[in-house]
Amino acid sequence: MKTSSLSTWAQNVSPSPTLAVDAKAKALKAAGEDVCGFGAGEPDFDTPEFIKEACAKALADGKTKYAPAAGLPPLRELLAKKYIEENGIAEVRPAQVVVSPGGKYSCYLAILATCSPGDEVIVPAPYWVSYPEMVKLAGAEPKFIFAGDDQGFKVTPDQLRAAVTPRTRMLVLNSPSNPTGAIYSKEEMEALVEIAIENDFYVMSDEIYEYLLYDGVTHHSPASFGPEAAERVITVAGFSKTYSMTGWRLGTLVANETVAKAVADLQSQTTSNATTFAQYGALAALERPEESRAAVREMLVHFDRRRLKLLEGLNAIEGVTCERAKAAFYLFPNVSSFGLSSEEFSSRLLEETKVAVVPGHAFGAEGYVRLSYATADAIIEKGIERLASFCSSF
Secondary structure, X not given: OOOOOOOHHHHHOOOOHHHHHHHHHHHHHHOOOOOEEOOOXXXXXXXXXXXXXXXXXXXXXXXXXXXXXXXXXXXXXHHHHHHHHOOOOOOOOHHHEEEEOOHHHHHHHHHHHHOOOOOEEEEEEOOOOHHHHHHHHOOOEEEEEEOOHHHOOOXXXXXXXXXXXXXXXXXXEEOOOOOOOOOOOHHHHHHHHHHHHHHOOEEEXXXXXXXXXXXXXXXXXXXXXOHHHHHHEEEEEEOOOOOOOHHHOOEEEEOOHHHHHHHHHHHHHHOOOOOHHHXXXXXXXXXXXXXXXXXHHHHHHHHHHHHHHHHHHHHOOOOOEOOOOOEOOEEOOEOHHHOOOHHHHHHHHHHHHOEEOEEHHHHOOXXXXXXXXXXXXXXXHHHHHHHHHHHHOO
């Protein structure tokens, strides 16, 4: 073997297409182009001031040393309390909680701690772009089941049962969803979790968008569906989307103690711990719930207005159809009527009109594109005008 050759993992992993689109849009902007960017999956608001102040105080107080691998004890205690009181999980001990460097890393550690080469992980599509790559990095095999807009982007129990094999080790469940903004009802989710219990496999429940809800919908945590569910469900989330803390890199994970310990051990050998002083900012978010909820409510006012503005604009374009998202900050319109692949549609849209969207094939859903409405109203209005003009050329 030549010393210059790359590992199997490095050769087979794909870079994040969402980050690539965002980087290209930013490069065009830096070159002076007037770009309407709908690619980034991050709130366009600043982190609440009291959270930043808590982090700054931690720095000033010398909180710059290693922290326990699983996270600051008071932070884990408050997270355990949060999952009992807000998410309805009957019992959560601090030993079941791990704080990691980002929700993405929480997802990866959940898979790495439970899945081995030869295992299958069922990934409903449309999916967040990183799930399949994480599964492959663990040596396991992603197995996809597709749910299009005709079924509200939600897989059915029959689809899941048909996908289960003796090799099934995990189901990835993302509700609220990136890229679709869909959210499963309690009954829909209970039916899927029951199949996991019957067949004895894990469910990784990615709940990073749990607070970004519209139209009166309610988020439900699968781990709250009883003791058997709590034993099998690994709940991952974080502070990025809720508190506009994407760059802080703070994720969370809740699992049974065996899995949680394995995750903490893996983290201790890879990143040591999440950034210590950043964790004090997260601690403030949980210690001051009224201020935190007020910050989220303020964001939701703007997100909801933008959601409806973008939805109306998309559905007014001939040839475009778009489901009404109930959560997160994405819309996932169907553009298959134009006869282009999602990659070609997105590339031409950016080149010809300077509107940046993410092609649906990146999410396992050809014929769709993802638009984030975590952007200014003026950009939404201008972007819709340009998209309508582009589509009219067909």
